[in-house]
Structure formats: C-alpha cells, structure tokens
C-alpha cells in the first residue's frame with residue numbers, strides 16, 4: 001500500500017458524497033495490492049461478467065484500479081444489485 005494510494009483513497013472517500021454510487025475499492029481489495037482483480041470486484045458485483053470487467057479495466061492490465069472503478073461508477077458500467 002503506497003501513501004500515494006492512501007491519499008487518493010481519502011480523496012475518493014471525500015468525493016463519495018457525489019450523486020453516483022461509488023465502489024469502495026479499499027474494502028474490496030482483499031490482498032491489499034491497491035487494485036481489484038475480477039474475483040475481488042465480483043464480491044461487490046456477483047453478476048459481473050468477463051465483458052463487464054473488461055469494460056472497467058480500460059488499460060487491459062487485468063486489474064481494476066481505483067481510477068478505473070471510479071470511472072466505471074460514473075459511466076454506469078457497474079450496478080450494485
């Protein structure tokens with residue numbers, strides 16, 4: 001866990017009062033590597049498909065960063081059901 005990520009997470013938490021639903025990356029990051037695997041993201045979104053995850057993982061590195069998850073939240077890619 002880098003301090004840079006911690007600062008970003010804090011900023012994200014502060015921005016959590018925005019109108020769109022925000023996904024709590026820190027809470028879902030089971031192995032604390034700062035990014036979410038499809039398995040980690042699927043904990044919050046059980047209906048998540050590989051296509052859904054690919055839509056979130058915009059740089060296609062196989063992991064959803066906090067930035068990518070926030071963008072997906074804003075774009076409505078993720079839906080908490």
Ligand SMILES: [Ca+2]
Pocket residue numbers: 029030031032033034035036037040
């Ligand atoms: Ca992780």
Ligand SMILES: [Ca+2]
Pocket residue numbers: 057058059060061062063064065068
């Ligand atoms: Ca990514």
